[in-house]
Amino acid sequence: MAEQGDPPAFDDLEARLRAARAREDEQAGRGPSARTPTTGLGLGMRLAVEVVVGVGVGAGLGYGLDRWLGSRPWLMVLFLFLGGAAGVMNAYRAAKGLDDTVGLGAARQRQSEQNEKNN
Amino acid sequence: MAHNPIEQFQITPIVDLKIAGVNVSFTNSSAMMVLAVVLITAFLTLSVRSRALVPGRWQSMAEVFYEFIANMLRDNVGAEGRRYFPFIFTLFMFVLFGNVLGLIPGGFAFTSHVIVTFGMAAVVFTGVTIIGFYRHGLHFLRMFFPEGAPLATAVILVPIELISYFSRPFSLAVRLFANMTVGHIILAVMGGFVVSLGTFYVLPGIVPFAFLGAVTVLEVGIALLQAYVFTILSCIYLHDAIHMH
Numbered sequence: 001m002a003e004q005g006d007p008p009a010f011d012d013l014e015a016r017l018r019a020a021r022a023r024e025d026e027q028a029g030r031g032p033s034a035r036t037p038t039t040g041l042g043l044g045m046r047l048a049v050e051v052v053v054g055v056g057v058g059a060g061l062g063y064g065l066d067r068w069l070g071s072r073p074w075l076m077v078l079f080l081f082l083g084g085a086a087g088v089m090n091a092y093r094a095a096k097g098l099d100d101t102v103g104l105g106a107a108r109q110r111q112s113e114q115n116e117k118n119n
Numbered sequence: 120m121a122h123n124p125i126e127q128f129q130i131t132p133i134v135d136l137k138i139a140g141v142n143v144s145f146t147n148s149s150a151m152m153v154l155a156v157v158l159i160t161a162f163l164t165l166s167v168r169s170r171a172l173v174p175g176r177w178q179s180m181a182e183v184f185y186e187f188i189a190n191m192l193r194d195n196v197g198a199e200g201r202r203y204f205p206f207i208f209t210l211f212m213f214v215l216f217g218n219v220l221g222l223i224p225g226g227f228a229f230t231s232h233v234i235v236t237f238g239m240a241a242v243v244f245t246g247v248t249i250i251g252f253y254r255h256g257l258h259f260l261r262m263f264f265p266e267g268a269p270l271a272t273a274v275i276l277v278p279i280e281l282i283s284y285f286s287r288p289f290s291l292a293v294r295l296f297a298n299m300t301v302g303h304i305i306l307a308v309m310g311g312f313v314v315s316l317g318t319f320y321v322l323p324g325i326v327p328f329a330f331l332g333a334v335t336v337l338e339v340g341i342a343l344l345q346a347y348v349f350t351i352l353s354c355i356y357l358h359d360a361i362h363m364h
Contacts, residue, residue, distance in 0.1 A: 100352060
């Protein structure tokens with residue numbers, strides 16, 4: 001039969017597949033992808049949620065710290081502003097299409113690396 | 120005609136239970152959760168029962184879900200993420216079935232209650248934080264200060280990054296909950312238009328009915344998309360805890 005030589009070739013294919021997959025893991029398997037751009041409605045909703053949640057969490061943290069340290073109301077005032085900054089930062093990241101990892105600087109760096117790779 | 124678009128989110132107890140003064144009644148929401156878990160278990164076990172090398176219809180459906188999440192985990196977390204596959208897969212299937220079952224008429228979307236989504240988001244958040252500290256120890260805290268920034272800016276940068284970190288479970292929970300709630304309210308309001316306009320004349324009733332059809336399709340898309348978003352964000356948070364930059 002003509003197919004006598006095929007089984008070894010098949011084994012070879014398996015090995016090559018594994019090698020290719022390993023290579024793919026090296027290249028693409030690292031790093032969080034920025035999420036796919038959603039619809040206008042989705043993005044708008046996300047920005048609104050980010051800003052509100054940032055301010056809310058900041059105020060909540062400040063309130064908790066105030067109760068703990070007895071420094072009412074100063075920490076709450078401070079954290080309200082910091083929370084606003086965090087909310088705006090998160091909204092900025094969402095609008096710019098950066099990924100959702102911790103650290104604005106790292107996310108921007110990753111995006112510019114990504115862009116260079118694509119160009 | 121009393122038609123309340125948020126009546127559909129009403130929690131009604133099916134079996135009244137009280138343990139040590141805490142209300143633990145089995146509600147319609149719990150019933151839908153149990154139904155979701157039963158359906159997922161039945162779907163995944165029955166479909167792969169034949170263990171065919173060439174999958175049949177049901178088995179390929181189960182394999183599509185498996186591969187989708189496995190690839191998502193590999194792309195976003197890397198090879199080490201495979202250990203957390205069972206959790207991520209369970210999370211995805213639970214949210215997905217919750218969203219989709221809620222769209223079936225007479226169903227109840229348990230993901231439209233913020234306490235449910237916040238419960239799941241809080242589990243993800245605490246789990247990821249524990250994994251981060253377990254793998255990196257106190258070094259994990261370095262993540263909150265960007266490398267190369269002047270040290271004096273730490274006073275303002277670290278609290279901002281910290282608040283941004285703490286806001287994760289909230290934004291995760293609110294995003295899923297808000298999308299589901301808004302979708303169901305739109306459906307209910309549109310449904311009300313169809314009934315109230317269609318009673319007078321047939322023709323004006325057709326317009327909101329057509330719109331309702333389009334919105335239903337959109338809502339199915341949103342149900343799938345939000346389950347995806349919830350899961351991929353969990354993956355990205357996991358990535359942060361495993362690989363620190």
